[in-house]
Amino acid sequence: MFKQKQLLLGMAFMLGLTPAMVSAGQEVNLYSARKEKLIKPLLDKFSSRTGIKVNLVTGKADALLKKLQSEGINSPADILLTTDAGRLHRAKSAGVTQPFFSDKLKKAIPSQYRDASGHWYGLSLRARPIMYVKGRVNPSELSTYEALADSKWKRRICIRSSSNIYNQSLIASMISANGEKATENWAKKFVKNFARPPKGGDRDQIKGAASGQCDIAVANTYYLAGMLNSKDKKQRSAANKVAVFWPNQNGRGAHVNVSGAALTKSAKNRHNAVKLIEFLAEPESQLWYAQKNGEYPARPGVKMSSTLLSWGKFKADNLNLVNLGTLNPKAVMLMDRSGWK
Amino acid sequence: MEKAPKTNRSKLSGNWWSVGTSAMAAIFSIPVLVVLGFLFVPAGEIWSHLVDTVLKDYVLNSLSLMLGVALGSLLLGVGTAWLASMCSFTGRGIFEWMLLLPLAIPAYIIAYTYTGMLDFSGPVQSALREAYGWGYGDYWFPEIRSLWGAALMLSLVLYPYVYLLTRAAFLNQSLCVLDVSRTLGNGVWRSFFTVALPLARPSIVAGLSLALMETLADYGTVQYFGVSTFTTGIFRTWYGLDNAPAAAQLSAMLLMFVLILIMLEKNSRKKSRYHNTSQRHQAINRIPLKGWKNFAAVLYCGVAVLFGFLLPAGQLVIWTFTISEESIDGAFFDLIYHTLLLGGLASFFALLFALFLGYGQRLHNNPIVRLSVRLSGMGYAVPGTVVAVGVIIPFAWLDNTLDGWMRSQFDYSTGLILSGSLFALLFAYLVRFLAVSLQTVEAGLGRIKPSMDEAGRSLGYSPNEVLRFIHLPMLRGSLLTALLLVFVDVLKELPATLILRPFNFNTLAVRAYELAADERLADAAPASLAIVAVGIIPVILLSYSITRSRQSK
Numbered sequence: 077m078f079k080q081k082q083l084l085l086g087m088a089f090m091l092g093l094t095p096a097m098v099s100a101g102q103e104v105n106l107y108s109a110r111k112e113k114l115i116k117p118l119l120d121k122f123s124s125r126t127g128i129k130v131n132l133v134t135g136k137a138d139a140l141l142k143k144l145q146s147e148g149i150n151s152p153a154d155i156l157l158t159t160d161a162g163r164l165h166r167a168k169s170a171g172v173t174q175p176f177f178s179d180k181l182k183k184a185i186p187s188q189y190r191d192a193s194g195h196w197y198g199l200s201l202r203a204r205p206i207m208y209v210k211g212r213v214n215p216s217e218l219s220t221y222e223a224l225a226d227s228k229w230k231r232r233i234c235i236r237s238s239s240n241i242y243n244q245s246l247i248a249s250m251i252s253a254n255g256e257k258a259t260e261n262w263a264k265k266f267v268k269n270f271a272r273p274p275k276g277g278d279r280d281q282i283k284g285a286a287s288g289q290c291d292i293a294v295a296n297t298y299y300l301a302g303m304l305n306s307k308d309k310k311q312r313s314a315a316n317k318v319a320v321f322w323p324n325q326n327g328r329g330a331h332v333n334v335s336g337a338a339l340t341k342s343a344k345n346r347h348n349a350v351k352l353i354e355f356l357a358e359p360e361s362q363l364w365y366a367q368k369n370g371e372y373p374a375r376p377g378v379k380m381s382s383t384l385l386s387w388g389k390f391k392a393d394n395l396n397l398v399n400l401g402t403l404n405p406k407a408v409m410l411m412d413r414s415g416w417k
Numbered sequence: 418m419e420k421a422p423k424t425n426r427s428k429l430s431g432n433w434w435s436v437g438t439s440a441m442a443a444i445f446s447i448p449v450l451v452v453l454g455f456l457f458v459p460a461g462e463i464w465s466h467l468v469d470t471v472l473k474d475y476v477l478n479s480l481s482l483m484l485g486v487a488l489g490s491l492l493l494g495v496g497t498a499w500l501a502s503m504c505s506f507t508g509r510g511i512f513e514w515m516l517l518l519p520l521a522i523p524a525y526i527i528a529y530t531y532t533g534m535l536d537f538s539g540p541v542q543s544a545l546r547e548a549y550g551w552g553y554g555d556y557w558f559p560e561i562r563s564l565w566g567a568a569l570m571l572s573l574v575l576y577p578y579v580y581l582l583t584r585a586a587f588l589n590q591s592l593c594v595l596d597v598s599r600t601l602g603n604g605v606w607r608s609f610f611t612v613a614l615p616l617a618r619p620s621i622v623a624g625l626s627l628a629l630m631e632t633l634a635d636y637g638t639v640q641y642f643g644v645s646t647f648t649t650g651i652f653r654t655w656y657g658l659d660n661a662p663a664a665a666q667l668s669a670m671l672l673m674f675v676l677i678l679i680m681l682e683k684n685s686r687k688k689s690r691y692h693n694t695s696q697r698h699q700a701i702n703r704i705p706l707k708g709w710k711n712f713a714a715v716l717y718c719g720v721a722v723l724f725g726f727l728l729p730a731g732q733l734v735i736w737t738f739t740i741s742e743e744s745i746d747g748a749f750f751d752l753i754y755h756t757l758l759l760g761g762l763a764s765f766f767a768l769l770f771a772l773f774l775g776y777g778q779r780l781h782n783n784p785i786v787r788l789s790v791r792l793s794g795m796g797y798a799v800p801g802t803v804v805a806v807g808v809i810i811p812f813a814w815l816d817n818t819l820d821g822w823m824r825s826q827f828d829y830s831t832g833l834i835l836s837g838s839l840f841a842l843l844f845a846y847l848v849r850f851l852a853v854s855l856q857t858v859e860a861g862l863g864r865i866k867p868s869m870d871e872a873g874r875s876l877g878y879s880p881n882e883v884l885r886f887i888h889l890p891m892l893r894g895s896l897l898t899a900l901l902l903v904f905v906d907v908l909k910e911l912p913a914t915l916i917l918r919p920f921n922f923n924t925l926a927v928r929a930y931e932l933a934a935d936e937r938l939a940d941a942a943p944a945s946l947a948i949v950a951v952g953i954i955p956v957i958l959l960s961y962s963i964t965r966s967r968q969s970k
Contacts, residue, residue, distance in 0.1 A: 111931040131920035146813035275643030287538035308740040408657035412470040
């Protein structure tokens with residue numbers, strides 16, 4: 077029995093060793109908080125064009141960050157891909173990224189969507205506007221996020237839990253604009269306007285609005301895009317009942333976050349990594365984000381999908397995205413205090 | 418094995434078992450200890466904030482959830498186990514294995530399917546509104562996405578633990594005991610409550626504690642339902658508040674819950690022993706149920722199977738074949754292969770180590786061994802992500818230390834050897850699921866009375882030989898149960914897999930999760946369905962073998 081055990085242990089070891097022994101030829105290793113389905117097609121395109129193999133592990137941003145930190149200088153990762161600027165900033169402060177400069181990226185990505193010292197570059201924009209039910213809400217009644225605290229919206233708003241990063245970023249952006257105290261007062265009133273205790277994802281908020289549970293949903297646009305282009309008739313019809321309203325257009329603009337990429341400090345395939353990030357910022361790749369995932373390209377002047385065009389142009393909040401990262405803990409505590417579950 | 422004088426040999430072997438048990442348990446406790454180590458890292462002023470605002474919710478909701486799941490899984494698990502093993506009614510043979518099927522469905526998947534069906538915008542409520550012309554607020558409908566909804570979801574997929582272990586206990590009870598009880602004039606029901614149930618108690622409690630530990634570790638369901646528990650709190654504190662020490666300290670509090678749970682259980686049965694005095698098992702004369710009793714039995718088992726398996730699996734099938742945009746191609750078979758590989762390896766090693774620990778404890782039931790065995794099983798109640806972090810930190814440290822040493826001594830870099838390998842992932846599975854095989858093996862060993870060991874030893878067997886020639890054959894059913902339970906658990910495991918898997922290595926659970934997390938529930942259906950399908954095979958095997966092992970005695 078024990079011989080068998082040793083044999084199997086040995087086997088397990090060998091299994092474990094194989095991935096580490098992969099030749100260090102033309103390849104690049106990616107830790108991605110973006111789901112496989114939403115990045116792999118682009119990576120495959122990159123590989124077929126350049127012959128560089130892309131190795132991918134997906135996971136939750138903070139867990140990947142922890143992994144990167146623990147692995148230290150020996151980490152195999154070359155690139156960290158996240159879906160929010162806060163985590164990119166967190167990675168930078170944790171000291172696991174390194175600056176790099178690329179003329180291509182500098183030209184492609186506007187300065188507000190990349191780190192000033194070159195640690196990370198934003199690749200797509202994720203906007204979080206107000207969505208209202210056509211016919212039940214007149215868009216003239218809407219103006220800003222701040223105005224959603226008005227008592228006329230009592231029990232009419234659907235929004236997901238405050239554990240969600242999108243809401244945390246939204247509140248962080250409001251703290252940045254209005255200060256902590258004003259935002260807390262606002263949040264306390266805003267929570268009273270919830271039609272139901274927060275639950276589910278962004279699509280659930282849109283469905284809730286469409287089915288009459290609430291009149292307003294706050295959700296990211298790419299979920300609405302996904303529903304509009306879904307094979308499921310019910311999702312399409314629910315999505316068609318709501319319309320997008322861009323808030324704060326006379327002020328700072330609608331809240332957006334960016335997904336982006338950072339070069340790790342331990343990067344052993346630095347050249348290939350930079351090449352890949354540049355590829356992701358090319359117009360063709362940027363168009364893919366818009367068409368496949370309903371996100372707004374970070375690169376200006378890129379063609380958009382008809383779904384995105386139908387929602388019209390909007391002014392995006394131009395706050396320094398680093399604030400989303402630094403103010404995130406404050407935002408969470410503020411939401412705890414205001415009873416936002 | 419070399420021949421040595423008997424006394425010497427057993428003494429040596431005794432030490433070996435004792436030291437080996439503690440050492441192995443210590444290794445598997447490392448991740449939990451790493452997490453506990455964070456107790457000594459100052460977390461700043463965050464605690465006063467947590468205490469003032471959310472901690473009460475975390476504690477109360479976690480306790481309520483445990484209470485709900487305890488009630489639900491006992492209600493669904495014990496009665497069905499009794500009916501399926503001791504009574505005869507219409508469809509019993511089918512129910513016997515079908516009752517196990519919910520085990521193959523991950524809790525978060527069942528939560529998604531029921532939300533899809535029962536939510537305000539789902540087909541059931543929409544149809545009601547259409548039929549009666551109601552609008553929002555005109556009628557009352559139970560809210561599935563609530564604390565009690567979560568307890569219900571978890572009970573539906575976790576009751577099979579109770580069912581499985583309880584049924585094995587009923588089948589293993591020597592019928593003499595029951596016969597004696599009935600000859601003494603006790604009715605069927607009275608025999609059930611006064612004899613069979615108390616005798617099965619260790620197994621019921623073992624099943625229940627598995628269900629409750631899994632409940633405490635659940636993240637997917639409670640997060641989706643918007644219920645704030647310890648698990649959601651841990652991640653909120655870690656991700657949102659960016660405070661890993663405080664998150665680890667919350668995990669440590671969670672572990673206290675588990676320790677208390679375990680100690681209460683151990684203490685409550687300290688003084689009683691639970692083995693049959695007779696090993697004479699005979700073919701069961703099942704109690705025939707007729708008329709309304711037959712109907713009630715069918716209904717009872719039917720409810721569990723219908724809601725725990727048929728409805729959610731049916732929903733997955735519908736999604737897969739109607740609106741899913743996920744294609745089943747070569748890459749999909751890779752997912753299945755990876756899933757099977759991990760499940761197979763992890764369940765085999767978990768069984769091996771559990772047997773070692775369980776038997777070591779039987780031989781040397783001293784406080785140190787007991788404590789270390791308990792510690793090594795704690796990982797089951799810890800959310801997979803936390804276990805994974807507890808694995809990453811020591812492994813990366815080991816790799817980097819070795820690398821640094823090799824660099825300085827030989828100017829050669831070994832890089833990361835263990836981190837990012839399947840070995841690290843398998844280790845995490847063992848930490849997480851050792852409790853499952855351990856509970857099962859222990860429950861099995863507990864039913865073998867010590868006089869068997871004594872008889873074996875007096876015949877000149879060493880402890881190892883007692884294990885090999887006496888216990889293993891008697892334990893066959895339990896061992897198989899342990900193997901298959903871990904296998905199914907690994908199929909469903911997500912968070913540790915997500916973090917620890919090597920590059921380009923996906924499993925069915927990862928695929929299902931990624932699509933579901935992107936709120937594409939229907940697209941997640943094929944992968945979920947594949948988990949269920951792969952999980953059903955061992956579950957049926959399990960059921961079959963238990964029945965057979967009973968018959969062959």
